[in-house]
Amino acid sequence: MxxxxxxxxxxxxxxxxxxxxxxxxxxxxxxxxxxxxxxxxxxxxxxxxxxxxxxxxxxxxxxxxxxxxxxxxxxxxxxxxxxxxxxxxxxxxxxxxxxxxxxxxxxxxxxxxxxxxxxxxxxxxxxxxxxxxxxxxxxxxxxxxxxxxxxxxxxxxxxxxxxxxxxxxxxxxxxxxxxxxxxxxxxxxxxxxxxxxxxxxxxxxxxxxxxxxxxxxxxxxxxxxxxxxxxxxxxxxxxxxxxxxxxxxxxxxFITSVVDERDHEYVLGATKKVGPLQKHLKDAQAEGKDLKAARNEWMESAGLKTFDEAVEAVASKEELEAYTAELSKQKFTSLSTRREIAAKTVKQDVFFDWELPRSSMGQYLFKxxxxxxxxxxxxxxxxxxxxxxxxxxxxxxxxxxxxxxxxxxxxxxxxxxxYTGDYDFAKAGFSEEKVKTFHLDLAKMxxxxxxxxIWSLQGLNLVTEQFGKLWAEEGIAGYLRAVQGPALSTKPMTDGFEKLSYCGGYLADAFFETVAGESITERGRALDFKRH
Incomplete structure (x- = not known):
């Protein structure tokens, strides 16, 4: 080599x-x-x-x-x-x-x-x-x-x-x-x-x-x-x-892992001593119960909270202030450090177990x-x-x-x-005028x-369905009225196969002309004429 x-x-x-x-x-x-x-x-x-x-x-x-x-x-x-x-x-x-x-x-x-x-x-x-x-x-x-x-x-x-x-x-x-x-x-x-x-x-x-x-x-x-x-x-x-x-x-x-302490603040855990969620679901399945209902039942019984919320639930006002003050000294705090701070500032034990709510694939619940x-x-x-x-x-x-x-x-x-395809602006409290300026208000930020x-799934499907119905009911007359007529009458004419500048007809000509030794530019043709 x-x-x-x-x-x-x-x-x-x-x-x-x-x-x-x-x-x-x-x-x-x-x-x-x-x-x-x-x-x-x-x-x-x-x-x-x-x-x-x-x-x-x-x-x-x-x-x-x-x-x-x-x-x-x-x-x-x-x-x-x-x-x-x-x-x-x-x-x-x-x-x-x-x-x-x-x-x-x-x-x-x-x-x-x-x-x-x-x-x-x-x-x-x-x-x-x-x-x-x-x-x-x-x-x-x-x-x-x-x-x-x-x-x-x-x-x-x-x-x-x-x-x-x-x-x-x-x-x-x-x-x-x-x-x-x-x-x-x-x-x-x-x-x-x-x-x-x-x-x-x-x-x-x-x-x-x-x-x-x-x-x-x-x-x-x-x-x-x-x-x-x-x-x-x-x-x-x-x-x-x-x-x-x-x-x-x-x-x-869910979050797949708690390996990063930056995420610990938002991981949910059980604050009541219950059995694991997965065991509860297996038992429910064996008994022929609805699994979604069983899941919701377990979550309600587990008292799901983040660790900070669990502290807040048992701490006095003064204890919570002391806990929060200690937390603020660090940008990100792991669960183990949070437990240490709680042990120093809160008299009552804080029960918190983020293992109990884990899913069948091992995910942790996330708030x-x-x-x-x-x-x-x-x-x-x-x-x-x-x-x-x-x-x-x-x-x-x-x-x-x-x-x-x-x-x-x-x-x-x-x-x-x-924008998702089913945003409900009215339900979110937007007026018609506010919706009209929504994109501009976002732009200011x-x-x-x-x-x-996903325009193609909504927009293209809608247009295709509408044309399909028109074509089935009216045939070529409907096409001429609703599609071809308006397209040919626009200025400039709407792009289509009959428009050689759009469909590539002139480009194909340019290839053939170039191979034949002809010039395709206006000035080039004039120069060729002078040479000959």
């Missing part, structure tokens, strides 16, 4: 140049807000000998970064929606600055076996959809560019000129496995041309958004490791791809709240560029609290927000990127 013919001095010199380039990139305005637990020398040593294919993702990432910063300066926001269809994406270019590729949509329409929003599809599913969409964007960009350049400068004034290269934001879910799996997924995204991906703190294999109780998060430390793995992969590739730190702590019911979400978001922020707290209901005071508290630590933080993630 041939050896590389390079001196040790040249190898070291090349390495030092690489290190300097990395440090310069990290110090630039685009990345200066990031804090990494590793240094540039480590990343330089992890790189390939030839540059990684990250140019397109970097270009789109910087473009998105500038868009979001501009929105933040102006108090405005980008409103986009989720789709997996390149045809839909081509029309989004006329109104949206970005495109969102949802994992839920991909798992529903882009896999061999569709499913609900459980992230149970292969880890490269979403990157493949990004590849498909980005290639379609490049095609539209190419065919529009050559079509425009067929015309004179004066003629181009009246031609369409859409920015088809809208940055793609994609769903990385929880990373799909070990840190190396997360890194591989991140690499696939970069090679696909993505502008930003988001990684959440949900437990792998336990995602249950759409089937009732059971949302499970991982310890804060595991969440940060995921984000670090993605950031590291981006750095290894030298990409400017953005990382969106998504926190799904709100409305979570979600805005404070917990804020703490995670603050811990994650130095690793990413944008923050997103998934909230299942539009509770305005919670939204204000979250974004305000994070910005107390990071004043210039950029935020994202996702720095929520610069807002998305309806």
């Amino acid at each position: 041939p050896k590389l013919d390079i001196s040790l001095q040249e190898e070291q010199k090349s390495f030092e140049v690489e290190v300097a380039a990395i440090e310069k990139q990290w110090a630039a305005p685009r990345q200066s807000h990031l804090k990494r637990p590793y240094n540039a020398r480590t990343i330089a040593a992890l790189r390939n000998s030839i540059p990684a294919p990250s140019a397109a993702s970097s270009t789109q990432g910087v473009k998105l970064w500038n868009q979001l910063r501009t929105h933040n300066e102006n108090g405005t926001c980008e409103l986009t929606f989720g789709t997996t269809d390149p045809v839909a994406v081509s029309q989004m270019a006329k109104h949206q600055q970005t495109v969102y590729v949802s994992g839920a949509l991909c798992g529903f329409s882009e896999v061999a076996l569709p499913g609900m929003d459980h992230a149970d599809y292969p880890w490269d599913t979403v990157p493949k959809v990004v590849t498909k969409i980005f290639k379609s964007q490049l095609w539209h960009d190419q065919r529009q560019r050559q079509f425009r350049l067929r015309h004179s400068v004066e003629e181009r004034e009246g031609l369409e000129n859409w920015d088809y290269l809208a940055p793609i934001v994609a769903d990385g879910d929880m990373g799909f496995g070990s840190l190396t799996s997360t890194m591989k997924m991140a690499r696939e995204f970069v090679e696909a041309g993505v502008a930003m991906i988001h990684i959440d703190d949900l437990a792998i294999g336990m995602k249950k958004f759409t089937i009732g109780q059971g949302r499970t998060i991982v310890p804060t430390s595991e969440y940060l490791d995921r984000l670090t793995a993605v950031r590291m992969q981006f750095d290894i590739m030298g990409s400017e791809t953005l990382l969106l730190c998504r926190c799904d702590t709100d409305h979570s019911e 979600s709240c805005v404070k917990a979400a804020v703490e995670r978001a603050v811990a994650a922020a130095p690793l990413g560029d944008v923050t997103w707290a998934r909230m299942d209901s539009p509770v305005w005071k919670d939204l204000v609290e979250f974004h305000t508290e994070v910005r107390k630590v990071f004043p210039d933080r950029l935020f994202a927000f996702g 720095g929520v610069v990127w807002q998305v309806q993630p």
Whole structure:
């Protein structure tokens, strides 16, 4: 096998140049807000000998970064929606600055076996959809560019000129496995041309958004490791791809482990001496009882509380004040330390057992709240560029609290927000006028990127059903009246197959003409005429 013919001095010199380039990139305005637990020398040593294919993702990432910063300066926001269809994406270019590729949509329409929003599809599913969409964007960009350049400068004034290269934001879910799996997924995204991906703190294999109780998060430390793995992969590739730190702590019911003391404040335990939940459920099953009813019965009998709540339940006012004062001396306090403080400040014993409520899969019960979400978001922020707290209901005071508290630590933080398909604004106390300005009110707090993630499932299904009914009832007459007529009469004409500038007819001509030696630009044809 041939050896590389390079001196040790040249190898070291090349390495030092690489290190300097990395440090310069990290110090630039685009990345200066990031804090990494590793240094540039480590990343330089992890790189390939030839540059990684990250140019397109970097270009789109910087473009998105500038868009979001501009929105933040102006108090405005980008409103986009989720789709997996390149045809839909081509029309989004006329109104949206970005495109969102949802994992839920991909798992529903882009896999061999569709499913609900459980992230149970292969880890490269979403990157493949990004590849498909980005290639379609490049095609539209190419065919529009050559079509425009067929015309004179004066003629181009009246031609369409859409920015088809809208940055793609994609769903990385929880990373799909070990840190190396997360890194591989991140690499696939970069090679696909993505502008930003988001990684959440949900437990792998336990995602249950759409089937009732059971949302499970991982310890804060595991969440940060995921984000670090993605950031590291981006750095290894030298990409400017953005990382969106998504926190799904709100409305979570379980946490997989209590290994991180930062989470101990929110773990629930039994405050009454009862048997384990799992034994209670097994006994109920053996007796043919309803398991949900049995679970609720046990929870009520167990007196579920956090440890601080358990202290509050037995302490006097003075004892509680002394306990709280001791807690405030430390930023994060483990359960064992909390027990020690309680033993010193509270006369009565505090019974608290967080093992008794554990689930059949070993999860601990978790009490979600805005404070917990804020703490995670603050811990994650130095690793990413944008923050997103998934909230299942539009509770305005919670939204204000979250974004305000994070910005107390990071004043210039950029935020994202996702609207679920069944938000009940009326139930949450919003007037019609307040709903109309909801996105603008969020934008004032720095929520610069807002998305309806699953438009295709609601919007496209609704439109398709309506057209299907029309077609079945009226046939071609209905089509001419409701679709073809209006499309052909718009100015400019709505994109369709009969519109050669959109469907690529002129681009195909350009290929044939170029192979034949003809010029396709207006000036080029004039020069060819003079030569001949």
